[in-house]
Amino acid sequence: IDAGRYRVALELYQSVLRHQPAQVDAMFGAALALNELRDLKGSGVYLNRTLALRPGHPSANILAGFNDQLRRRYAGARAHYSRFLSVEESGDRADEIRAVLGSLTAPGGGTVTGAR
Helix, strand or coil: CCCCCHHHHHHHHHHHHHHCCCCHHHHHHHHHHHHHCCCHHHHHHHHHHHHHHCCCCHHHHHHHHHHHHHCCCHHHHHHHHHHHHHHCCCCHHHHHHHHHHHHCECCCCCECCCCC
């Protein structure tokens, strides 16, 4: 994944999953690789399985929140980002997610912080 070789990474993750179908980190890796390959449907399948097995998976919640945010499903994005913050309360990623949460469109049109 880090080298940008998403198809190779996907094949490796799927190989792991054939032998260990409940291996959550391989599931998330497959979701991330497919997301990078723009296969959002396939990515969603692996992402949903990851979150079903480990609802608090930090990186899976960030990816799910990001995908919801892109689709303007702000309530879902807020839920995933909040779940991430319940697991990872401090650090650079937590600060970034708090900033994103503060800028999301709230029900009614403004942002969570009240700006329009």
